Amino acid sequence: MNWLVTLLMVSGVFFFAIGTIGILRLPDFYSRLHAAGKCDTLAATLAVSAIALYNLHDLSFASILVSWKVFFIVFFIFMASPTATHAITKAALIVGVEPWQRKGTRK
C-alpha cells in the first residue's frame, strides 16, 4: 500500500517536472500549452489519487468522506484543466499571437 502511494506520488512529481521543463523550453505559446494542459492534468490526477489512497489507510467514516472530497478535486481538475487550456488558446487566437513555424515554411 505504502509502496503504491509512493510510486503514484513520484510519477506525479515526474510529470509535474516534465510540464515545468516544457513550459520553459518549448519555443512558442501554443506548444507550451501542450505541456501545461496535458502533463499538469495527469500529474495532478496521479498525486491527488495517491493522497486519497493514503488517506484510506485507517478505514473510518470520516476518512472515507475525506477521500470522496479528494476525488472531487480529481474530477474537477479533469474538467477544468482542458477548459482553461481551451479558453487561453481561443483568447490567444483572437488576440493574434503568432504560432511558431519551422524556418522556411513560414508564408
Place this chain on the structure above:
Amino acid sequence: MKAKLATFAVMLSFWAILSGMFDAFHLSLGVICCLLVALFSGEMLFEGLRVEVRVKQIFGMLAYFPWLLWAIVLSSLQVAYIVLHPQMLDKMEPQLIRFKTKLKSNFARVTFAQSITLTPGTITVSLQDDEMTVYALTRSAAESLPGEMERRIARALEPEEA
C-alpha cells in the same frame, strides 16, 4: 418536474459529502438550499426532461473513462519525449486543422473537444456548431483526427444514433 427532482437529489448528495455533518440542523439547511436551487435552476443540469438519457450518458462516460486515462498517459509521455529531446525543434511541425464532427448533442461535442485537448499532440482551439479547429503539434497527430475517439464517444454518449 423530473429534472428538478433529479437536480435536487444530485445537489443534496453533493451537500452531504461536502459538509460531512449529519445532524438535523445541517441536513435541514442543506435541504432548504437544494430546494431553492432546484426550483430556480432545475433545467440547467438536465436540459429538457431527458433524465433517462442523461443517466445512460453517465454510464457511457464511465465506460469511456479508462480509455481516456490511458490516452492521457500516452500523450504525457509523448510530450515528455519531445520536451526532453535535445533537438526538439526537429520533432515539431505545428499546424492548424479544421474538420467537421459527426456528433449531434452539445454534451457529446464538448466531451469530444475536451478529449482532443487531452490526447497526444492536439489541442482544441474552437468549436462552433459542428466545425472544430484543432492545433496539432506534429503531422501524425493531425492525421489521426477525428478517427477512433469520435467513434468511441458516439458509442458512449449517443447510443441510439450509432
Place this chain on the structure above:
Amino acid sequence: MMSQVFLSVALALVMLIFLTLVRALGGPTVLDRIVGVNMIGTKTTVLLLLIGLIYENMPMFIDIALAYAFLNFIATIGACKYFRRSKRVHLEDDLAIEKEASA
C-alpha cells in the same frame, strides 16, 4: 517513513513552483503568464493536500484545496475573457507605445 516521502514531494513541488514562476514573470505575452499562474495553481492545490497530510489535519486542508482549485479555474477563465478584448498582449508593445507618448 511516509511523512518523509510527503515532505520531500512537497519540497520538490515548491522548487517546481519557483521554476514555473520564471515563466509567469518573464513570459513574453500576458497569456504566457496566465498559463504559468494556472500551472502554479494546480501545483498549489496538490501542495495544500500534502500540507494537510504532513500536519495530519486533512478535513481542514481538503476544503481549502477544493476552494483553491475552484478559484484557480475561475481566475484563469476571467483573465482570458478580459485579455480577449485587449489587442496588445506583448509587454514590449506597451512600453514602446508609452515611449512614443512621452516623446
